[in-house]
Amino acid sequence: MPADTPPTSKDVAAAAGVSQSTVSMVLSGKWPGRVSARTAQKVRDTAERLGYRPNPAARNLRLGRTRTIMLVVPTITAPFFASVYIGAARVAAEHGFSLVVFTWPLELDMPFDGPQEAIDGMLASSMAEASLSGMRRPVPLVMLDSDPDGGAPTVNFDIEGAMEDLTGHLFSLGHRRIGHLAADIDVWTFQCRAAALEARVPDVVTERAAISITDGFEAAMRLLSRADRPTALICDDDTLAVGAHKAARALGLDVPGDVAITGFDDVVLAEALEITTVRLPAERLGAQAMLGLLDLLNGRTPPRPVLPAELVIRRSTSPSAALTTGSGPVGQPG
Amino acid sequence: MPADTPPTSKDVAAAAGVSQSTVSMVLSGKWPGRVSARTAQKVRDTAERLGYRPNPAARNLRLGRTRTIMLVVPTITAPFFASVYIGAARVAAEHGFSLVVFTWPLELDMPFDGPQEAIDGMLASSMAEASLSGMRRPVPLVMLDSDPDGGAPTVNFDIEGAMEDLTGHLFSLGHRRIGHLAADIDVWTFQCRAAALEARVPDVVTERAAISITDGFEAAMRLLSRADRPTALICDDDTLAVGAHKAARALGLDVPGDVAITGFDDVVLAEALEITTVRLPAERLGAQAMLGLLDLLNGRTPPRPVLPAELVIRRSTSPSAALTTGSGPVGQPG
DNA sequence: CTGAAAGCGCTTACAG
DNA sequence: CTGAAAGCGCTTACAG
Structure with missing residues (x-):
């Protein structure tokens, strides 16, 4: 294994004396019943020793999903939206998702032509649903603090x-x-x-x-x-x-x-x-919206909560x- | 091309009657001298018509870089850090990079074990450089509002x-x-x-x-x-x-x-x-730091500006x- | 219980 | 000027 490049599952496999598929099985936690406990332990130790981290790009490509959610807000400098972010990010992290922010209309004054990164879903706060054009395909979407008759599920205040x-x-x-x-x-x-x-x-x-x-x-x-x-x-x-x-x-x-x-x-x-x-x-708004989006991603119909103010x-x-x-x-x- | 799956470069190639490599050449802008202007136009039209967007995961895997920078801040709810984000995001966007925020110590109270997404570089504000452990490998880093003797290039206030x-x-x-x-x-x-x-x-x-x-x-x-x-x-x-x-x-x-x-x-x-x-x-701090990081990514030695306060x-x-x-x-x- | 192989969608030498 | 092919690093049927 070259020193200046991060180790891959291949490197772990070679070092542990097993195949690449075994490494993948073990580290994804799907090994019980398919790999012996001793082999599994050996793989985990080797991965740890080499400092192996799966390459996210490869995993995303293979799985066709990214466990990344995009939060679209008009501005992040307003404390209100920062709190929305915190609430949504907390729930996302609890479920193994990460949350990226996109501010739009950006202080940068550029058009929203959809995320350049690959995302599994989108939250958008306090804007018109129609303004979110330019997506390469319909993305699971929950709207926050927005018109409940827009089509997408909403989370709102009373x-x-x-x-x-x-x-x-x-x-x-x-x-x-x-x-x-x-x-x-x-x-x-x-x-x-x-x-x-x-x-x-x-x-x-x-x-x-x-x-x-x-x-x-x-x-x-x-x-x-x-x-x-x-x-x-x-x-x-x-x-x-x-x-x-x-x-x-x-x-x-x-x-x-x-x-x-x-x-x-x-x-x-x-x-x-x-x-x-x-x-x-605001924080509850973000958290509830993320829960709704997780529902959506799991094929369930999210509730449309109206939070007391x-x-x-x-x-x-x-x-x-x-x-x-x-x-x-x-x-x-x- | 199935209707419910996003079009790939293969689909564009088939629809335009060219090869996948030609599509890639044209859309990456490296075609002049290698592809005829007429073919290039045909490819662009077809891509537009099909609503083609390159798959970021595939591109990242192939290129080994993501054009994504992570900004680590103690909290995003403080207006100061929100402004740092704005400044850094603006410069990033101007150079075709996107910026994701990681708040740490997160209100979530979880350890920082490195970014789960693939990133090309990192900015970290107002924290000890030593606290950024757990990276799978050394990542190009610029520290903001931090100890100038920490090793990484810094951008600071006077x-x-x-x-x-x-x-x-x-x-x-x-x-x-x-x-x-x-x-x-x-x-x-x-x-x-x-x-x-x-x-x-x-x-x-x-x-x-x-x-x-x-x-x-x-x-x-x-x-x-x-x-x-x-x-x-x-x-x-x-x-x-x-x-x-x-x-x-x-x-x-x-x-x-x-x-x-x-x-x-x-x-x-x-x-x-x-x-x-x-x-x-704060916004200038973020902008200058991102410029420094771009220097770093291009193999140049960034300046260590001290901004007047x-x-x-x-x-x-x-x-x-x-x-x-x-x-x-x-x-x-x- | 374990491994060899296919394939996700790109980009880039390489061949023509 | 254009195309066929390799390969990035994973995960998951499939074969044994």
Whole structure:
């Protein structure tokens, strides 16, 4: 065996004095009943001694599968998607799969023409299923935080229920003029927030912003400069809520005295600024989606879970600072 | 060609009426001078029509390389490492490589026994080179934000220079009693901060904390409860700085009036809370490291760049609120 | 209980 | 200018 090239199963076979097929049988764990225990032990020892690792490319070629799953997310820099990754990667690892991330629309600004690596399945979060074109063939797919009517199995949050809780909370504090600081992205998850909110607050006033602190700031400035200034801002995302928070301060408005502010996600930023938010369990989302994909790969029909989203009440909607002009019941336990 | 299996180069060859080798030549772009332009066009059209994509496993096996790089980071949920990934992935894509992330120590709590996928090279950030054991063979490696004396080429930040700027800034505001809120992780990047700080402030008082808001809060409480309370806290990381900020508020101390606070990284949290920090260009770090790895793969010796780290002065050390007891020059332009 | 052989889908000398 | 053939390192029928 040459020293500068990794050992192959052939090398192990030669060193152990057995055939290549025996090595393969033993190391894949399918040997009992077909190879003697003594031979098996000898093979394992030899493999260990030589530092043998099966060549993944050869195995993939032979088996026609890779035990690799691709996770497609709009961006990995957002903590939300990083958590989705963690959840999915954990479940994948528990089942001997590995997970690669593909960010798209990539900050690189390149078209998604399908994975260049060989994958057995795909998870895609918070995007339109139709945008995943260019696959060389249909790949088992689970969509996360996406339109449940898209064809692929989905894992979603109970946005309806969360919006019910959120508006109920604000109503109980006496809020009646509510503004919606909406994400300026045309995907299902945000359409869903808007629909659920408008169903409960028909006269909601809406401003749109790209998901960044500065854009959130400017859109919130517009909302808070209106003659009929909203007393509460429901933001589609914690980042927007931070921008709104800044805007309120810039206008000399007290939070929550003059204006209440809420977000979505519950990223660390919301915790740091004590912003009331709807906690979306991103890690669970990733884990559930991977479980569903494993179902799919095993020929089973995955469930389409809808994960509960918890309202986390913090200082930015503190009951103690509730509007005194409100007519609803005030101070119900959070 | 069966309908439910992806087309192979054999299928393309048959459909185009040429040999498999001609297909390969044409699609790899090595055909000029060896295949007629007309044949080449025919092959390309046929491949397009059939939706042919080369099988990566077969190509990898044949070529013995994968054009895949693995990035090893302690965690992907920290925005810093997400940015490192973005920078490295961009350069990788520009050179036809793909980048897979491996988080380690994984939240999964599993040992790093080398990548299960086949990789051509590795980037590892903010960890000890020695901890990367278990590789089946030496893999081309570039270390990021790590000990430059570890053997592998490195890409680092100018922590020394940053600490010079930072302490200079605090001195100029009149600060003399300085506390160090240090990350409780024994890796080079934090040892480096401590050494650089102690060289400039020999009587610095240090408390350690795990990198989280709550742990930072508690360690800061200890620092700020001392009889000789520091007038400035240098935190190893923005997250710790946020904890320190909370602690100051909890103790009724004004920031920066009673205590100045600084961080490292310049994540969005620092911007939102207006915390003075040392901006570490994470994306550039990732990009430079990937360029170095490409050098390595091409047999060249990569440079070992040291990236400048910029002091970003914000409200948490605002000159206008500088200590009035200070003896140094106050209010130098930021 | 063990081995010889086929074949996964590529790329690249080699032959013509 | 084009094709037939070898071989990358596996796994799995198949034969004994």
